[in-house]
Structures are given as C-alpha cells and as structure tokens.
Amino acid sequence: MSHGSPGDGLRAAGTGGARPTSRDVARVAGVSQATVSLVLGDKWRGRVSQRTAGLVRDAARDLGYRPNLAARNLRLGRTRTALLIVPALTNEFFARVYTGAATVAAEHGFGVVLYPSPEGVGPAKDPFASARAALDGVIASSMAAQALTAFHGTDLPLVMLDSDPADPGAAAHVNLDIADGMRQVTDHLLALGHRRLLHLASAVTSWTFDVRARALATALQAVPDAALRTSHAPLDVDGAREATEAALTGPVPRPTAIICDDDILAAGACKAVRRLGLRVPEDISVTGFDDLALATAVEPELTTVRLPAEQVGERGMAALLAVLGGRAPEEGGIPVELVARGSSAPAPSA
Structure with a gap:
C-alpha cells in the first residue's frame, strides 16, 4: 500500500479530469470497491478497521468523490418502480397478472410499468435507456430467463412467473401447479x-x-x-x-x-x-x-x-419486495382448480 497522500495516488492513477468513481477511491486508498461501499455507506463497523475506514474517507474527500445517489437509491429500493414483462398485452391472463402485481405494489408505495416483449416469449429489450437507473427490479411472466439478456448484469433482481424454476439468474420463482x-x-x-x-x-x-x-x-x-x-x-x-x-x-x-x-x-x-x-x-x-x-x-x-392469475401477480410483486428487503420470498406452487362445465360429458358409446 502506498504511503503517499491520496492526491498523489490520484495523480499517479490519472483520471483525465473525469468525475471520480468508487473505483478511483478504492485504488487510491488501496482497498476493494466493496470496502469503499461499506465505509461510505456507514456499514463498516465490525467489518473494516478504523484505520482503513479513515483511508477511504480521506481518499473520497481529496478526490472530491460524491456517491451516485441514483445507484444508491436503486440498491435500497428507492426508485420504487418495478418492470413487469409479459409476452403480449392481448391475453387476459397477463392483464390479470398485472392487476395483482399493481395492487400489492400500491400498498407499498411502488409503481409497476407494464411492458410487452416485442418477440412474444423473447427476447425482451430494455425499454429504457438504462433500466439500472429507472427500476428497482424486473418481474417476467411466462418467459424464459435467457430471453431477458438485456437485464443480465444490471444488478436488478429478477422474479420469474410461470417459468422454468431451473432457469439460472432469477432471484425468485413464482409458479402455478x-x-x-x-x-x-x-x-x-x-x-x-x-x-x-x-x-x-x-x-x-x-x-x-x-x-x-x-x-x-x-x-x-x-x-x-x-x-x-x-x-x-x-x-x-x-x-x-x-x-x-x-x-x-x-x-x-x-x-x-x-x-x-x-x-x-x-x-x-x-x-x-x-x-x-x-x-x-x-x-x-x-x-x-x-x-x-x-x-x-x-x-x-x-x-x-x-388459474388464479391475479394471485400470481401478487406473489410475484411480494417476492420482489422480499428480495429488495433482504428476506426470503414465499415458496411453494399456487394451486389451480378444475371447473367442470357443459363442454365435457361421458364418452359416446361405440
């Protein structure tokens, strides 16, 4: 670790006049970005030494670093917006899923943006210039996780509804039986x-x-x-x-x-x-x-x-809120029910 001043470290690293980032702070202080996040988020006690915390704060001050409030709000769930992706808007099932999700979201001060995938079951495109800056999480109904590559690597929690529970990359799954x-x-x-x-x-x-x-x-x-x-x-x-x-x-x-x-x-x-x-x-x-x-x-x-579609939406939004809050989502499939009406009758005799 360098024993020079943080300003010396910045000059050595060279930012070219660009706005300093947490990576610059980490490099100057000689620590990881995770440590920078802990210190500047005031979560370092018991995890980082007081000396290291001082180095990080000094580096941030000398660099003129200011945390990205939009990114911080995203991590804390403060944009209060979820994206619901569905294969189509013309199917009544997905309208009912949205109703359920929006009902639970409203109870927690969240909004839900409904977005149909242009290609049906996939791939879904990012409807914003940057979903990372506009959303707290993504809920996708009746799609494959690989159809959501536009949202991979964004650190946005993804909740999959009526989809393969073996698909990787989802923070939670909500399925009907x-x-x-x-x-x-x-x-x-x-x-x-x-x-x-x-x-x-x-x-x-x-x-x-x-x-x-x-x-x-x-x-x-x-x-x-x-x-x-x-x-x-x-x-x-x-x-x-x-x-x-x-x-x-x-x-x-x-x-x-x-x-x-x-x-x-x-x-x-x-x-x-x-x-x-x-x-x-x-x-x-x-x-x-x-x-x-x-x-x-x-x-x-x-x-x-x-199929209780509204319950699917409710459970999906509740699962996203649980993930954002650091809690385990509810597990188990949602029961379905046969409704016998006039279109079925005993088989005709030979």
Missing part, C-alpha cells in the same frame, strides 16, 4: 369413460406448455387402453380450428375428447367440431386451460382449469 391442473383434466375425462384423446397443444415453445404435455403423458401411462394423439396449433382461434379439423378428418379413429392447452385453443376446437357436423359434448368433449372470460362466453361453456 400447472402439472396438477393437467392431471385434474385427465382424471376428469378418464372418469367420464374417455380413452381416445387428442391433445391440441400450443405451437409456442414455453416451459408452461411443456409441463402440460409431460403431465398429460404421465397421467395416461397407468391407463393401458388410452390412446393419445397430439396436434400443434398457433395461439389463435382460427389456427386452432384448422388444426382440429385436420386432426378429426384423418384416417385414424376419431377422438372422443380434445384436451386443449388454453381456452383460446378450446374455442377453436369447438368451432371445428361444429363445422364437421358434430356436437360438443355429445360426440366430442372439449376442455380448456386458464378459465378466461371466453370460457363462459362460448356455448356450451368450457370445462377448464382455473
């Missing part, structure tokens, strides 16, 4: 005597849809006379209708039930069944997933899995 929801649907149809099943799966690559497919296949493993086919469809009514029509007009035996990855796909499946001169549920049962407003707008009303 999606697998149990698909098990409930499968058990419901099996109890009604259905054995020929069509899975109308989302064509979107996403953890939440992968979980549904795995849970369905696992639930049918113990049923030796069950037959499962899968057709993929885009997440819109017309695409789902076309995919269902193609599946129902093929040479293989017609399924007695269609299990759809969400209610929008189920609405398309119901249209396809009717266009082929068949009836829901007398000839083919149809089930959805999400319990959107659409589920009770169609006729017959959809049997579906109710």
Whole structure:
C-alpha cells in the first residue's frame, strides 16, 4: 500500500479530469470497491478497521468523490418502480397478472410499468435507456430467463412467473401447479369413460406448455387402453380450428375428447367440431386451460382449469419486495382448480 497522500495516488492513477468513481477511491486508498461501499455507506463497523475506514474517507474527500445517489437509491429500493414483462398485452391472463402485481405494489408505495416483449416469449429489450437507473427490479411472466439478456448484469433482481424454476439468474420463482391442473383434466375425462384423446397443444415453445404435455403423458401411462394423439396449433382461434379439423378428418379413429392447452385453443376446437357436423359434448368433449372470460362466453361453456392469475401477480410483486428487503420470498406452487362445465360429458358409446 502506498504511503503517499491520496492526491498523489490520484495523480499517479490519472483520471483525465473525469468525475471520480468508487473505483478511483478504492485504488487510491488501496482497498476493494466493496470496502469503499461499506465505509461510505456507514456499514463498516465490525467489518473494516478504523484505520482503513479513515483511508477511504480521506481518499473520497481529496478526490472530491460524491456517491451516485441514483445507484444508491436503486440498491435500497428507492426508485420504487418495478418492470413487469409479459409476452403480449392481448391475453387476459397477463392483464390479470398485472392487476395483482399493481395492487400489492400500491400498498407499498411502488409503481409497476407494464411492458410487452416485442418477440412474444423473447427476447425482451430494455425499454429504457438504462433500466439500472429507472427500476428497482424486473418481474417476467411466462418467459424464459435467457430471453431477458438485456437485464443480465444490471444488478436488478429478477422474479420469474410461470417459468422454468431451473432457469439460472432469477432471484425468485413464482409458479402455478400447472402439472396438477393437467392431471385434474385427465382424471376428469378418464372418469367420464374417455380413452381416445387428442391433445391440441400450443405451437409456442414455453416451459408452461411443456409441463402440460409431460403431465398429460404421465397421467395416461397407468391407463393401458388410452390412446393419445397430439396436434400443434398457433395461439389463435382460427389456427386452432384448422388444426382440429385436420386432426378429426384423418384416417385414424376419431377422438372422443380434445384436451386443449388454453381456452383460446378450446374455442377453436369447438368451432371445428361444429363445422364437421358434430356436437360438443355429445360426440366430442372439449376442455380448456386458464378459465378466461371466453370460457363462459362460448356455448356450451368450457370445462377448464382455473388459474388464479391475479394471485400470481401478487406473489410475484411480494417476492420482489422480499428480495429488495433482504428476506426470503414465499415458496411453494399456487394451486389451480378444475371447473367442470357443459363442454365435457361421458364418452359416446361405440
């Protein structure tokens, strides 16, 4: 360690007239940036010697260093703003997630900025010139962590909703018990005597849809006379209708039930069944997933899995607040519930 004055150290290091940083203070005082942060944040007692603390303060004074208040406020959670990234604004599920997050945020004096990813499930771009200066943290729903590279390395805590818990880089995960929801649907149809099943799966690559497919296949493993086919469809009514029509007009035996990855796909499946001169549920049962407003707008009303989207948003914002406060977020999946309505009935007899 140099025994010259801090000013000598600065002249040796050379700042070229630029505003001094904590790195300059650390270099002049001969300590780490972490030590500078502890001393200037008045958290050094019991962790740094009094002599070292004096060196840091002297260096900061002689350099004319002033802490970056915006960065300090960010670390302490004082910008009081969270960013919620969703794949789309047109899906009711994400609107309800936002409502839940905003409700909890308001109770703690926070605001929530809603931002749709331009590319759906990713990658999401930084909507600000610098998220680091404008936000306390990021919440992302139904996306992959690797789609959020714009926020990596920003020191912003990231909370992932309805996403792969194995994805690295998240400070917390909040997930629905999606697998149990698909098990409930499968058990419901099996109890009604259905054995020929069509899975109308989302064509979107996403953890939440992968979980549904795995849970369905696992639930049918113990049923030796069950037959499962899968057709993929885009997440819109017309695409789902076309995919269902193609599946129902093929040479293989017609399924007695269609299990759809969400209610929008189920609405398309119901249209396809009717266009082929068949009836829901007398000839083919149809089930959805999400319990959107659409589920009770169609006729017959959809049997579906109710996902408490607002609770997802509430838990997500609570998890971010816990991380910012140095606390452990609540753990455990959020339960989901099968809602049986008119679109499912006993399988037709041979």
